Amino acid sequence: MHDIVKGRIAKKPLVVVSAFSGVTDKLIEAGNEALKGNLLTDILARRHRDMIDELQLPADTIEPELRELAMLLQGISYVGEFNTKIMDRLQSFGERMSSKVVAAYFTSRGMPSTAVNASKAGMQTNDHYGSAEITPETYGLLREGLSHASGIQVVTGFIGVTAKGNVTTLGRGGSDYTASIIGAALGADEIEIWTDVNGVMTADPRIVPEAMTLQTISFDEAAELAILGAKVLHPKTIRPAVKLDIPVRVLNTNNPSHPGTVILKESQNPNFFTGIAIRKDILLINITAAEMLGVPGFLEKLFGIFSRHEVSVDFIATSEVSLSLTIDKQAYTEEIAEELAALGKVSVHDDKAMVAV
Structure with a gap:
């Protein structure tokens, strides 16, 4: 990720991050175990501290978040309640911790960066916990909230906050959605979605090895593929980009030199057939x-x-x-x-x- 961002410094990138692999599921498991009186705080803390040690970052990089996480899990255990509202708050720790680790790592490698909690930077949503939607005020709030941080801003994906201050999540694939919302709010030239495949493909390569990458597709085609089951994009991801005609480029983290797929307002794909989902x-x-x-x-x-x-x-x-x-x-x-x-x-x-x- 460092090399990818470094290669785009001239474009003044803003980076949106997800939780580290498997952490969101582990947080949900920790909440369910807390109901039974079992606290998994040490397991979650060890996972992140090991990464911090490996990257040679300051030991206290995420200690405030780990203390707050421990208190929340203890509260779930004492009260015996783990509803969707509490689950959203619990899941938010994945992105909160990953954003701090990534920002600290970038800074240690000579790219001054700041971790930004989207829920405190203007990502305002309704109170539909687990799959919240942004409010009409969100775009203006984000423009204001993201205008003060210095260096590269590493923003939490997936999470937002209600007008009353309760943490929410945007649902599956919500980090991609966050990137699109922020890109629209800031009037980005392009929104890049980094995945583990070479863009949007004609079929799932895990099922159809011969699947090919589509060089360009339209917003409508991408939305259809996403809604119908293509897992490269969250179905809501491109909605903010559509409104402002901002290109969305889908790229492969494991193969960053591949051009991927560009999603445009009008399709340049000459083929009658686009894909199978x-x-x-x-x-x-x-x-x-x-x-x-x-x-x-x-x-x-x-x-x-x-x-x-x-x-x-x-x-x-x-x-x-x-x-x-x-x-x-x-x-x-x-x-x-x-x-x-x-x-x-x-x-x-x-x-x-x-x-x-």
Whole structure:
């Protein structure tokens, strides 16, 4: 990462970081274990202290965060509560610690850097914990909040804060989303998303070894691929860039010389076929109801159920007296099942995947 950033010094880069590999999952595990009275603070601390020692950084680089983390886990253990609000606060420590380690490392290598907590720099969101959305004020707050730090700013991805000061997270792939939001707020010339593959490919190379890198695709194509299961980008990542027509370049950390894929407003891809995406953990719901026949308002009732529970419907197919639709498996709840049952006969199949061309 150091060499990548150093090669872009002339462009005055701002760096958005995720938690170190496996740390977010370990934090969630630590929260669940704290409910049982088991504190995993030492394991998390050792992982980061070992890295700090290896990089020869000051020993106290993240000690304030480790003390605060220990207090939070003790609080979970004492109170016996670990809800989504607390989980978001707990998960934020991954990015908070990684940003400090990365900034300290850059500084030690001759690139003065400052760790910036996005939740304190203007990344304001609603209170939908676990998958928060930014507020209309966020862009202006970020422009102001990021205008004072010196050197290279190393900003926490993934996390935000409500107007009341409660920490939130932006959901899976939220660090990419953070980069796009900040890029839009600052009017960046380009937003770079660094992954472990050579850009956006025609298929998942782990499944299709012959998959090829797409040199350019449009914002619409990238959004479709992301929503339909391509894991290179978070489905929301490019939304802020689309509004300001900022190019998004997807690159490979392990192969930084590869040009990757540039996502533009208008596609320059001459091929009729763009790619194949697969999305697993899909729930197929079939509903049969004689009341559908010639009765207006049935679909309005159906979509009203999913809207109230803030669940997105991916695909839907209808006939005169039945319909089928798909949603994410983890989004299905007992409350939704009860409301759907009131509309007709419901069958649910949870062993499905979706392949899109």
